[in-house]
Amino acid sequence: MNRHVQFAKNLNRFRLVTFDITDTLLRFRKPPGVQYAETAALMGIKNLDPNKLQTLFREEFKSMAKKYPNFGSKSKEITWQDWWILLVSNVFHRVDDQLPQTEIRRISERLFEQYRTNECYVHIDGNLELLKMMRNACKYVGVISNTDPGLERVLLSMDIRHIFDFVCTSYDLGVEKPHCDAFLKPLEKYNVQAHEALHIGNLYDKDYIGARNAGWCSLLITKSVDETQKAKPTHVYTSLKEMHNALETIDIEW
Template identity: 30%
Template sequence: MPSVKLVTLDVTNTLIRVVGGVGHQYSSVAKVHGVELDPDVINQAFRKNWKEQEKKFPVFGRNSGLTSRQWWDSLVQKTLTHSGMDSTDNKICIVSQHICTHFETGGWTLIPSSVSVLEELKKRNLTVGAVTNFDDTLENVLRRMSILQYFDFVLPAWTAGHAKPDPEIYLQALKIANTSASESLHVGDDYQNDYIGPRKVGMKSVLFCPNIANVPIDVEHIVTDLPDILNYL
């Protein structure tokens, strides 16, 4: 079996996560503007509207003539409206813009052990890439989290023009790294995007699932602690 030369990693919920969840963050920002919203209701509204927005305008609107900021502003306003905020309230635009800016400057925290794992990957002289369904703010977010320096390249869906699990984003990563699929490993927390997707182009993959109770029954390679991915190298 060829040794691993390239490790690609998902970002959201693999290396970093939203502090307290989306509902907590949105409601906290709204409260600054005197708007009280239920975090649980926001979470439900966000999930529903995310699916609809992604279906209507894939890849953060990149291929539909939108900027990622326009895409997010639309999604956030729909989420706020479906969470109980009056769509005619003049504050809705202000709150939405504040939320969008907030996630460009904060709202994130590191997953435990993510830094130590990245450090170890670099010590082993592996090529390390971020392959993730993220917009064009990815590099800035990783820089603020002080982990950008561990990556040889970052490939968000926005740059690739394709979102996981589309094989094209993985093929682009292999081309950037100049590495064969058989010498590459992808790690992430989503079954379709991060486990099945890379296997369609011949890459190895490991599912990161902190809650073992949520593991699909047909997953062979899985870790519940991020440092355990080192066992697959």
């Protein structure tokens, strides 16, 4: 069977396809710890340990997510912009408590801006080709991502925002994946039934299972052996390119 015909056959049942973004379509150009150290060095704060910064970033992200869930979406005391500035400030204060607060604030604001541009992201190999095929095969193509409204700027700067009919962030939705409500809004907006929708992401619980619990179909992209073993064989792939090839060459059992 012709590859394009097979692709269309596999996607025929879907009127809506959504994607996660980070580590699905885009990835960080450098680990946050490296980016933080390099940005600080350019602003005069040199010799900070990227590995230490990376560890502190992970710890502070968990702490902030617990104190102000979903980037502060339900908080009356903090905006999503403040959420990130505070997180980064906490990281730098912990890595060197002798750093002046004015310097920490300056670096934090600079990093906040960097992470809203193409300075910190690269395209994952094969994403543009797959998006083009999805765009031709499905009526609606969108984004469902556990992040803040700054994602709009990122997608614009990476020159892919125009591909999507909509971008749903967890902040705007008020819930994070895997909550079923995260998958409801696009269905309601475009009058699509759950069985007519497909979600593609990189996390087993939040993307693959979250979508299925909401009645959707889903595909998983991961290199995790454990997660690969949990998903159905034709639902999980190690890369976008591998998944794209499967969609063009085999029958997917949804």
